Amino acid sequence: MNKIIGFIGGGNMASAIIGGILQSGLAPKEGIIASDKLEEARRLLQERFGVRITEDNRKTAETADILFLAVKPHLFPDVITEIKDSIRSDTLLVSIAAGQSIAAIEGRFGREIRLVRAMPNTPALVGAAMSALSPNQNVCEEELAEVVSIFESFGACEVISETMMDAVVGVSGSSPAYVYMFIEAMADAAVADGMPRAQAYKFAAQAVLGSAKMVLETNTHPGALKDAVCSPGGTTIAAVAVLEEQGMRSAVIKAQRACVEKSREMGKENSK
Ligand SMILES: NC(=O)C1=CN([C@@H]2O[C@H](COP(=O)(O)OP(=O)(O)OC[C@H]3O[C@@H](n4cnc5c(N)ncnc54)[C@H](O)[C@@H]3O)[C@@H](O)[C@H]2O)C=CC1
């Protein structure tokens, strides 16, 4: 891609996306510019990726053809006020913020903008993100295809209705955190049974990776895959019985719905 990709905010998510783009070879490091108010964040980006960095959000905004808004949602009002006169009419904006609707962002720019609202996740850093995209009415097919190609350079990506964005935050934006907790807990149990910690993380993480691949690649219901692990009177069903008794599924469902509710609340707050 010979377009300049810019990032306002160079924290966890921007770093994961930049790492993913560079690793895939979609854009060279010279084709990426990022601004961050924190000196430490700029230093990290420079050291890890060698991309162009600046303290000046306006410089990033006027340089980029495709501009990621990658600061925390509550900073959107100030950051948009700062950059709104620096973008061109053909700058393609990509917001990755939770709970910032297309309408709220359009309202803050106060003029016609080309905008894609996106929800990626941090596995972008290793080329295994799950991202959702919703374009506004000014984004043409060709521009959307370009944004899709960026997100596909670091994982899977689907174009969805914006009404599904809160659900997406729960099921893929935030869910890596719940999965890491699951991996940590499995590893803790293995350590309790005498396995060295590093080895325990490898066994637990590879089991999660392999199980996820089975769901994605065998086209088999997760329940049937679970049943295939459970020998009658065996070890797995003993574990499954305890997980059911402890309410594992309902805990996950409740937790994820709390996440989605929080995303909705943030959306209402940000539209005021
Ligand atoms: N972390 C995650 O897993 C995901 C985060 N997101 C979204 O990505 C956005 C960024 O989140 P994170 O990267 O996790 O946060 P972060 O806190 O790691 O990064 C934000 C960066 O913005 C910088 N910043 C603060 N004020 C600034 C300003 N005025 N101008 C320029 N830079 C400024 C901070 O110094 C920081 O480095 C949020 O809107 C979040 O909703 C979306 C999907 C997943």
Ligand SMILES: O=C(O)[C@@H]1CCC=N1
């Ligand atoms: O916790 C958050 O608000 C962000 C949005 C999705 C993942 N992290």
